[in-house]
Amino acid sequence: MNLNTWINQKLLPAISTTSKAQNKHSLQSHQSIKLSVLTQFFPPDYAATGQLIEELVKQLVQKGTSIEVFTSQPGYAFRSNNAPTVEYVEKIKIQRSRTAQLWPGRIRGKAINGVLYTLRAVLYVSRAWHRNNILLVTTAPPFLPLVGYIANLLFKLPYVCILYDLYPDIAIALGVVSKRSWLARLWQAINRLVWLNAKSIVVLSPGMKQQVLEQCPQIAHKISVIHSWANPDLIVPIAKQDNWFAWKHNLVNKFTVLYSGNMGRCHDIDTILEAAKELQNEPIQFVCIGGGAKRDELIAEVERLGINNFTFLPYQDKQVLPYSLTACDLSLVSVDAITESLVVPSKLYSAFAAGRPIAVICSPYSYLRQLIAEANCGSTIDNGDSHALAQFIRLLNRDQQLAQRMGQSGRQYLRTHFTPKVISEQYFEVLRQAVLADEHENLPQRHIK
Numbered sequence: 001m002n003l004n005t006w007i008n009q010k011l012l013p014a015i016s017t018t019s020k021a022q023n024k025h026s027l028q029s030h031q032s033i034k035l036s037v038l039t040q041f042f043p044p045d046y047a048a049t050g051q052l053i054e055e056l057v058k059q060l061v062q063k064g065t066s067i068e069v070f071t072s073q074p075g076y077a078f079r080s081n082n083a084p085t086v087e088y089v090e091k092i093k094i095q096r097s098r099t100a101q102l103w104p105g106r107i108r109g110k111a112i113n114g115v116l117y118t119l120r121a122v123l124y125v126s127r128a129w130h131r132n133n134i135l136l137v138t139t140a141p142p143f144l145p146l147v148g149y150i151a152n153l154l155f156k157l158p159y160v161c162i163l164y165d166l167y168p169d170i171a172i173a174l175g176v177v178s179k180r181s182w183l184a185r186l187w188q189a190i191n192r193l194v195w196l197n198a199k200s201i202v203v204l205s206p207g208m209k210q211q212v213l214e215q216c217p218q219i220a221h222k223i224s225v226i227h228s229w230a231n232p233d234l235i236v237p238i239a240k241q242d243n244w245f246a247w248k249h250n251l252v253n254k255f256t257v258l259y260s261g262n263m264g265r266c267h268d269i270d271t272i273l274e275a276a277k278e279l280q281n282e283p284i285q286f287v288c289i290g291g292g293a294k295r296d297e298l299i300a301e302v303e304r305l306g307i308n309n310f311t312f313l314p315y316q317d318k319q320v321l322p323y324s325l326t327a328c329d330l331s332l333v334s335v336d337a338i339t340e341s342l343v344v345p346s347k348l349y350s351a352f353a354a355g356r357p358i359a360v361i362c363s364p365y366s367y368l369r370q371l372i373a374e375a376n377c378g379s380t381i382d383n384g385d386s387h388a389l390a391q392f393i394r395l396l397n398r399d400q401q402l403a404q405r406m407g408q409s410g411r412q413y414l415r416t417h418f419t420p421k422v423i424s425e426q427y428f429e430v431l432r433q434a435v436l437a438d439e440h441e442n443l444p445q446r447h448i449k
Contacts, residue, residue: 033431034066036125036132038147040117040140042071042094044083046315048261048346049140049164052228059424061091065431068093068132070124072117095124114141125151134199134435135159142167143187145194158199158438160430166211166342173338174265192216199434202226202427207341207367224430229423230349232415237355237407238326245323249311254285255397258328258356261347263292268334268361273301274386275393280307284393289313289324325354329403330378330396334361335368337383352377352414357406359392377410 037057041050050071057067073096074083087094097120118141125135125147135157137148148159168187171177177184195201195216201223203209209223240246246256263269276286286309288298295312302310316324325331331351335343340363348368351358358378362368369380381389396403416422 032066033060033064033134033428033435034132035060035068035134035136035431036128037067037069037136037138038071038121038125038144039069039138040072040114040144042069042096043318045071045074046318047140049138051318052346053138055229055231055420056424056427057092058090059420060428060431063424063428065428066132067091068095068128070095070097070121070128072097072113072120075113097121097124110141114143117141118144118147121147122150125155125157129155129157132157133438134431136162136431138162139164139167143190145198146190149194149197152197156442158434160200160202160434161194161198162202163208163212164204164344166208169211170266170339170342173342188215195219195222198222199437200224200430202430204228204344205341205367208344211341224426226423226426226430227418228344228346228349229418229420230353230414231420232353232411235322235325235350235353237411238323240327240329243323243327245320246327249287249313249327251285251287251311251327254283255330255393256328257284257286257330257332257359257393258289258325259287259332259334260289260325260350261345262290263288263295263298265293266336266339266343267292267294267345268336268383269294269298271361271381271384271386271389272332272334273298275389276302276309277305277307278386278390279393280309282394282397284397285309285311287311287313287328290315321350325350326356328354328356330393331356331358332361333358333368335363335366337363340366349414349418352410352418355407355411357396357403358410359389361389375410375413377406377413 037053039050039053041047041053043050043054053069057069061067069092071094083096085096085098097117121144129151135148135151137145137159139145139162142165145161148161151157152159168177168184172179172184192215195212196219199222201212201219203212203223203225204227206225209225212223213220240252240256243252246252259272272286288295288310291314299312331354333345333348333351335345348358348360348371352375358372359381360366360368360372360378361381361383363383366380372378372380379392381392
């Protein structure tokens with residue numbers, strides 16, 4: 001047999017067979033993502049991160065992804081302290097830690113609960129790693145991504161991190177820890193270790209990406225900017241006259257300014273209060289729904305000042321949100337200047353869906369300014385410029401057609417950019433690439449075996 005005959009009869013068919021096998025392997029990888037999700041918050045807990053993860057996994061499971069969620073017992077804005085230890089919802093296995101929720105309203109309590117949940121997550125991964133081929137780890141709690149690194153180190157399980165908030169940067173910005181403290185330096189070193197070994201990093205804004213790159217420029221190729229989202233089929237604009245929530249709380253005949261969500265240390269509440277003081281003798285009602293570290297402080301200050309244009313309500317159940325979010329004429333979103341690019345307000349996207357104009361209080365350098373300008377759905381206000389906020393409220397109160405156009409424009413912008421379907425496609429591609437990359441890296445070793 002000459003060389004040409006051997007090539008045609010032996011080598012080329014072998015290459016073709018190998019190529020088909022590899023293509024088949026790639027196709028199977030595309031269809032067989034076995035995902036394990038670690039997040040402390042998940043419904044029936046009503047933390048925003050938990051609600052977002054629930055919507056994301058429901059979308060991913062529709063694409064053929066096998067999903068397990070390991071979470072904690074509810075402890076954030078929920079009436080019950082217990083949920084099923086194991087349950088299946090729409091083909092998603094949900095397993096809940098037995099970790100107790102200790103003092104959830106206090107910083108130390110949250111930290112302890114976070115540590116206990118993280119330890120439980122390590123035990124979960126040690127038992128469940130063989131059932132999955134990719135791990136999705138959130139920063140809820142902030143040090144949870146370390147579990148991804150441990151899983152990769154011990155079991156070669158690849159992981160993807162979602163960075164909801166940047167720690168210890170937030171703690172440093174708020175003065176909780178010193179930038180030069182051993183804790184901050186250790187935390188930053190762990191972050192770099194986790195990021196360098198992750199298959200991919202997901203951040204929620206361009207500003208967050210820049211913050212991460214300043215600390216770890218080597219991972220530029222791993223970072224994906226994927227925004228949060230809201231479901232425009234769940235949150236649909238409802239006229240106040242037809243909204244039972246607006247009638248219940250006497251908001252139908254008042255121009256209502258709504259702040260719905262966490263009133264935490266990263267949010268600018270002072271600018272809102274000062275605007276309310278300026279408008280206290282005008283037919284304007286401010287409604288604050290939710291909780292957070294600054295909520296009690298705001299209530300105390302409103303009582304001290306004796307102003308009566310505030311209504312405070314607790315977090316609302318998910319089925320109430322379509323009514324509470326649309327029982328207003330203007331939605332407020334705020335980020336404190338010192339935590340710019342360290343956090344992303346998820347409430348912005350539900351405000352888009354509600355079809356109401358939006359006023360965003362933020363720094364002059366915030367990425368939120370570009371979003372609001374592109375959506376043409378409202379105005380951005382400098383931190384501390386309460387008069388500008390009051391003037392914008394007056395403008396919308398006078399010009400209801402302008403308010404309507406802004407609300408419609410924002411909702412349309414959400415539909416084209418930030419729906420669960422649009423965003424889940426981006427997450428699915430990140431996970432698919434991570435699985436393929438891991439299999440490609442390990443293929444030679446598996447072939448030898």
